[in-house]
Amino acid sequence: MSKQDNTLHFGDVAIQILSNSDELTLAELVLPAGAVASVHQHPHEEVNYVVSGVLDFMCDGEVTTLRPGEAMRVPPNQPHNITCHPEAPGVVLTAWSPSRQDLMAVLAK
Incomplete structure (x- = not known):
């Protein structure tokens, strides 16, 4: 993991805190x-809204494909991840609610 300004990098994924x-907490x-x-999993409720690209969201073992304009809720403490399709x-x-103070603490270092 690395950080730059308000952006964290977890592997290839960039998370910019907005x-x-x-x-x-709202992030891009x-x-x-x-x-x-x-x-991964965390004690926060999470809502994801796809702006661009086609992504597979896995939540508690079930995969849902979302396209721009679609959204998905992830309940607290549910194992989940995102896979971006290879085309774009x-x-x-x-x-996230409540806020991701864990991410904010990393940015503050």
């Missing part, structure tokens, strides 16, 4: 074509 409060995720985010990069707006 807004943060006590209750909500940029995934190169073919990128796969590692399976993907951009996703992601909101």
Whole structure:
């Protein structure tokens, strides 16, 4: 993981924090074509809205393909990940509630 300004990099995935409060964090995720985010889970509710690209969202073992204009909710503590289709990069707006103070702490270092 590396950081630059308000952007964190987890492997190939760039996460730019757009807004943060006590209750909500909003970020833009940029995934190169073919990128796969590692399976992870956290105690935050998450909503993903696809801006561009075609992405497979795996949540608790089920895969849903989303295209621009589509969204998906990930409940707290559910294993999940994102895979970007190989034809084009993907951009996703992601909101977490409560806020991702863990990510903010990394940015503050």
